[in-house]
Amino acid sequence: MAKPKPKHRRPELMAVLRKEDRVKHAYLLIAALLTFFPFWLLFVVSFKSLPQFYHNVWILDYPLHFENYSLAFRVVGKYIINSAIVTAATIVGVLFVSSLAAFAFARYSFPARNFLFMLIISLLMVPSVLTMVPAFVLVKNLGMLNSLWGLILPGIAGLQVFAIYLLRNFMASLPEELFEAARMDGAGIWRSYWHVALPLSRPVLSIVVITSLLNTWNDFIWPLIVISDDDLRTIPIGLAFFRTQYQTDYGPLMAGYIISLLPLLIVFLFISREFVRGLTAGAIKM
Amino acid sequence: MKHFHVRQVSARRRRRRALSKFPVYLCLVPALVFLVVFSYYPFFSAFYHSLFKWDGVNSTFVGIKNFVDLAGDDRLGPSVKNIFILTSAGVFFALTLPLIAAVFIHNLKSERMRTIYRFVFTMPLVIPWVVTVLVWQFLYDPLDGPINRFLIAAGYPEFVRAWLADPDIAIFALTLIGGGGTGVGFPFVAGLNLLVYLSGLNNISSEVKEAAILEGATSWQMFRSIELPLIRTQIRINLVMTIITQLQAFHTIILLTRGGPGYSTMVPGMAMYQDAFEFSRMGYASAIGVVLFAIMMVITLIANNRLRSSTDFDPN
Structure with missing residues (x-):
C-alpha cells in the first residue's frame, strides 16, 4: 500500500519490512528444516543398532554405536580414495588443457581461430545422453575399461569445454599492457602464460576447479558403465553397491552414507563463498 | 641493393x-x-x-529401421508419459518454490541472514546426490521407512504404501526426489535454481529499487513490476536447465526402480541404458540418443528465441 504521508514514509516502511521479514523467515526456515530432515534421520540411524532402529528412528538414543562407522569405513574408505584420485587427476588435467587453449584463443590471433573456438563451444549443446554409448565403445576399444583412466580422460574432455569458454572470456579481458610489459622484459609465450595469464586468472580458475570437482565427484552413470572392479569403484557407484550388500543393516549403511558425504562437505565449509560463485557461474552457461 | x-x-x-x-x-x-x-x-x-545394427563390435547397415522400431517400442508410451510427468513436475517446482525463496532471501533486511540462508541452501549441492537418492529410498521403504512408520504411529495405516513398488504411484513418488544433478528435490528450494535466481536479483541496480521504494511501492508491486521482469533471463535459464536435465535424467530411476514395476517408471534414458548395456543393441540405443538430442535442441532453440529479453547477458 502506498503511504499517504511522505514524512512518515521511511520509518513506516521499515516497520512493514520487518513484519514481512517474519513471513520470509518462516518460509525459509520451514524449507530448510524439510531439506535437512532426511539428513537428520540419516545421522540418527547411523548411530543405531538394529533393535534401536526398530524401536525409534526419529532421535538419537544411547548407547551410540560408533562401530557402525568403523565397519562402514572398511568398505567405503577405498571408494573415497578412488574418487579422490580421479577427481584430482581430472581437475589438474582440465586446468592444464583448458587454460593453455584459452590463453591461445584469448591473446593471439591465428588462422581458423574463430572456427576452432566455435568447434569447442558448440559442444556445450551436446548432451551426454547422445555420446554415452559411442564413448563407451571407444573407451572399451582403447583398453581403458575398468581403469581409472577411463574416467579421467573422458572427464577432462567433457569438462574442458565450459572451462575454455570461461577462461577465454576472462583472459581476453585482461589489459594488453601487462603482456606488452612481459614481452618487453623478454618473456616468450610460455612465460607470459605462466607468469602473467595464469596468476591473473585465479578467480576463474577457482570456478573451473569447483565445477570440475562437483561433476567428477558426483558422476554416476559413466563410472557405472566403465568400472566393474570393486577395488576401482568411485563413491557414487560404490555406495549403490554397498547398499545391495548391507540391505537392511541400516546402522552401517547410513554410517557409510555419512562418511561419503563428509569430504566435500568439509571442503565446502572452508570455501563456501567460492562454491556459491562457482555453482552459479556453472549454471548460467546456457 | x-x-x-x-x-x-x-x-x-x-x-x-x-x-x-x-x-x-x-x-x-x-x-x-x-x-x-x-x-x-x-x-x-x-x-x-544410429543407422546400424551394432553390438559395439560388428555393425550392419539397416537404414532407418532403428527409428521405425522406436515408434513401435513397448517402452515408448510409458517413457513419454513418465518423462512428461517428471519434467512438468520439475518445471513447476523450479519456477515456484525456489523463486519465492530467492526473492525472500534477497529482500531480507539483515545482510548476515542473507548469507546464512544462501549457505544453508547451497549445502545440499555438495552432498553427493547418490546419497540423497539412497536416503529417499530409505524414507520410502515399505516396512522400515520413516514415512510408513510415521503413518502407522500417527494412526493412518490406510495410507501406507509401497511407495516405489506400486505401479500407480511410483512415478509420483519419484517426482519428489528430482532428477539428480541439480540438487533439486523436495522441498525444491535448495539447489542451483535458487542460486541462479539470487544472482539475477543481485544484478538489479539498487537505484531502480530505491526509486520504487520512494514511490511507495509495496513488496508485491516491487516483485511484480521490477524483480520479476528483470530476472526473466534467470527464469529462462532455470526453465531450459530443468527441461534438459529432466529429459535425459535416469540417475534416480536406475538406482531405485530400473523402470519398473513393469514399465511404470520407464524413461527414455533408462530404455537407452537397457538397450546398450543389457541387450547389446548399441545402434538402437544410439538412435534413442539422437532423437533425445533433436528434441532437446528444438526446446532450447524455442526457449532461447521466445523468451529472449533485453536483460540477457552477453557472454562477450
Missing part, C-alpha cells in the same frame, strides 16, 4: 612470424586432441551408428 635488403628482412620477418605461431598452436594441441577423440568422435559415431 636496397630493395633486395628490404625483401630479405621481410622474408626473415615472415619466417619468424610463422615460427612464433608455432608455440600458439602447441598450446591448442592438448585441447584439440581431447576434443576430437572424446567429444567429436563419439558425437558423429552416435549419428552414424
Whole structure:
C-alpha cells in the first residue's frame, strides 16, 4: 500500500519490512528444516543398532554405536580414495588443457581461430545422453575399461569445454599492457602464460576447479558403465553397491552414507563463498 | 641493393612470424586432441551408428529401421508419459518454490541472514546426490521407512504404501526426489535454481529499487513490476536447465526402480541404458540418443528465441 504521508514514509516502511521479514523467515526456515530432515534421520540411524532402529528412528538414543562407522569405513574408505584420485587427476588435467587453449584463443590471433573456438563451444549443446554409448565403445576399444583412466580422460574432455569458454572470456579481458610489459622484459609465450595469464586468472580458475570437482565427484552413470572392479569403484557407484550388500543393516549403511558425504562437505565449509560463485557461474552457461 | 635488403628482412620477418605461431598452436594441441577423440568422435559415431545394427563390435547397415522400431517400442508410451510427468513436475517446482525463496532471501533486511540462508541452501549441492537418492529410498521403504512408520504411529495405516513398488504411484513418488544433478528435490528450494535466481536479483541496480521504494511501492508491486521482469533471463535459464536435465535424467530411476514395476517408471534414458548395456543393441540405443538430442535442441532453440529479453547477458 502506498503511504499517504511522505514524512512518515521511511520509518513506516521499515516497520512493514520487518513484519514481512517474519513471513520470509518462516518460509525459509520451514524449507530448510524439510531439506535437512532426511539428513537428520540419516545421522540418527547411523548411530543405531538394529533393535534401536526398530524401536525409534526419529532421535538419537544411547548407547551410540560408533562401530557402525568403523565397519562402514572398511568398505567405503577405498571408494573415497578412488574418487579422490580421479577427481584430482581430472581437475589438474582440465586446468592444464583448458587454460593453455584459452590463453591461445584469448591473446593471439591465428588462422581458423574463430572456427576452432566455435568447434569447442558448440559442444556445450551436446548432451551426454547422445555420446554415452559411442564413448563407451571407444573407451572399451582403447583398453581403458575398468581403469581409472577411463574416467579421467573422458572427464577432462567433457569438462574442458565450459572451462575454455570461461577462461577465454576472462583472459581476453585482461589489459594488453601487462603482456606488452612481459614481452618487453623478454618473456616468450610460455612465460607470459605462466607468469602473467595464469596468476591473473585465479578467480576463474577457482570456478573451473569447483565445477570440475562437483561433476567428477558426483558422476554416476559413466563410472557405472566403465568400472566393474570393486577395488576401482568411485563413491557414487560404490555406495549403490554397498547398499545391495548391507540391505537392511541400516546402522552401517547410513554410517557409510555419512562418511561419503563428509569430504566435500568439509571442503565446502572452508570455501563456501567460492562454491556459491562457482555453482552459479556453472549454471548460467546456457 | 636496397630493395633486395628490404625483401630479405621481410622474408626473415615472415619466417619468424610463422615460427612464433608455432608455440600458439602447441598450446591448442592438448585441447584439440581431447576434443576430437572424446567429444567429436563419439558425437558423429552416435549419428552414424544410429543407422546400424551394432553390438559395439560388428555393425550392419539397416537404414532407418532403428527409428521405425522406436515408434513401435513397448517402452515408448510409458517413457513419454513418465518423462512428461517428471519434467512438468520439475518445471513447476523450479519456477515456484525456489523463486519465492530467492526473492525472500534477497529482500531480507539483515545482510548476515542473507548469507546464512544462501549457505544453508547451497549445502545440499555438495552432498553427493547418490546419497540423497539412497536416503529417499530409505524414507520410502515399505516396512522400515520413516514415512510408513510415521503413518502407522500417527494412526493412518490406510495410507501406507509401497511407495516405489506400486505401479500407480511410483512415478509420483519419484517426482519428489528430482532428477539428480541439480540438487533439486523436495522441498525444491535448495539447489542451483535458487542460486541462479539470487544472482539475477543481485544484478538489479539498487537505484531502480530505491526509486520504487520512494514511490511507495509495496513488496508485491516491487516483485511484480521490477524483480520479476528483470530476472526473466534467470527464469529462462532455470526453465531450459530443468527441461534438459529432466529429459535425459535416469540417475534416480536406475538406482531405485530400473523402470519398473513393469514399465511404470520407464524413461527414455533408462530404455537407452537397457538397450546398450543389457541387450547389446548399441545402434538402437544410439538412435534413442539422437532423437533425445533433436528434441532437446528444438526446446532450447524455442526457449532461447521466445523468451529472449533485453536483460540477457552477453557472454562477450
